[in-house]
Amino acid sequence: MNRFFLSLLGLLASAGVAAQDILPGLWAITLETRVEGAAGFTPEPYKMNQCFTAADARDPSRVLGPLANPGASGCTYSDRHYAGSTFRFTMECAGALSLKTQGELSFSANQMSGTMTTSGNVLGQSTQFRSLISAQRLGGC
Numbered sequence: 001m002n003r004f005f006l007s008l009l010g011l012l013a014s015a016g017v018a019a020q021d022i023l024p025g026l027w028a029i030t031l032e033t034r035v036e037g038a039a040g041f042t043p044e045p046y047k048m049n050q051c052f053t054a055a056d057a058r059d060p061s062r063v064l065g066p067l068a069n070p071g072a073s074g075c076t077y078s079d080r081h082y083a084g085s086t087f088r089f090t091m092e093c094a095g096a097l098s099l100k101t102q103g104e105l106s107f108s109a110n111q112m113s114g115t116m117t118t119s120g121n122v123l124g125q126s127t128q129f130r131s132l133i134s135a136q137r138l139g140g141c
Contacts, residue, residue, distance in 0.1 A: 115131065
């Protein structure tokens with residue numbers, strides 16, 4: 001999960017204008033995931049603090065794949081769009097998990113929030129889940 005959040009922030013910062021909006025520092029990140037068709041399965045939100053370096057803030061794309069699709073490999077972006085402070089993307093991962101994730105994130109220098117919908121083959125079963133992400137910059141590392 002740690003690498004997912006780094007990837008996500010890296011991807012956001014990879015656009016020239018966007019990179020100026022995200023500040024390096026210590027970020028508190030929360031990820032809430034719900035699996036479609038499993039109403040009784042409501043895992044606790046995943047929370048972590050992560051220090052983002054200036055390099056991470058400039059190029060978050062290097063860490064988004066593993067964060068959006070933990071355990072997946074061969075992830076590539078088939079679509080990336082920035083509109084102001086909103087980032088929309090589609091990512092596909094090959095391998096045993098064979099996942100496709102679509103997401104939309106809004107960000108500023110100190111905050112980020114958004115949703116990601118992932119579908120694919122997990123342990124031989126077709127699965128779809130939705131994740132809500134929120135992040136707040138706490139200050140320096």
